[in-house]
Amino acid sequence: MSAAVLSGKELSAAIRAETAERAAALTAAGTEPRLAVVVATADESSAWYVRSIAKAAGKAGITCDIVDLGATASPESIRARLAELSADERVHGIILQTPLPAGASLQELAGAIAFEKDVDGANPVSLGRLAAGLPAFAPATAEAVVRVLEHHTIELTGRHVAVVGRSMVVGKPVAHLLLNANATVTVCHSRTRELAAVTSAADVVVAAVGRAGMVTADHVAPGAVVIDVGTNPTEDGGLAGDVDADSVSGKAGALTPVPGGVGPVTTALLLSHTVRAAGG
């Protein structure tokens, strides 16, 4: 039997509709929700992603400013611009797009984003607050993983979740969110021994590795729920997940598709966070 498909499309549409309603109410009350996306790269797939955020923001009634500093921007100039936007009362949400110029670190620069405006949870302060159970925006992708599980009524309390990946953007924040949801969490990475044995012991596997098709049927228990965070570009211009869907879907109980799973929910949550940062 083939695994159930855990689509993110309906959830994404619901979040977007709610966000548009809140944005309209805020605008009617005199606050125009505004998102600033700071870009310092000539990377084509990054430009495509930023355009897709701007388009989705426009549809939700959120003004989106693309602040392009150029691919040779210095870390100092990026930091200064983030500080300026953090102090600008008209701006409610700030995203620092990656990749960044050589020598610039996302974590270090994101410290200049006021955490109240850090709608993609990039400032290490946001992760610290998340770990401490204090209000903060989680990275949208990490939150999307938990929201997709909740949307499909997958119980997390007391369940064993194995997260493959420990980045600041996905693996670590998703582990904290899952802990906050009372799951028992194991975080795996490139130095984990016997990875397949560890992940096969879990009820839920979250794959956030950045390697197309790395998680195979050998990594999952029969009937397990598998969340594929991967967005690896393919030669034909498409996207491939971190999960080998062909092999895993014959063994797992449920699996998110790529595209159409975590991705659409991520974008919707960025907009939802922006409206919340604006007071909606």
Ligand code: NDP
């Ligand atoms: P990173 O490259 O920052 O992190 C990858 C993680 O995977 C690291 O912790 C690394 O371990 C671990 N890893 C790499 N190889 C292995 C291996 N063989 N076995 C076990 N663990 C391994 O990636 P990100 O976290 O930024 O992204 C992960 C995936 O999610 C990517 O495909 C990315 O495109 C996607 N993504 C999707 C988004 C969306 O909106 N849907 C948004 C952001 C990311 P170590 O720490 O030891 O090096």
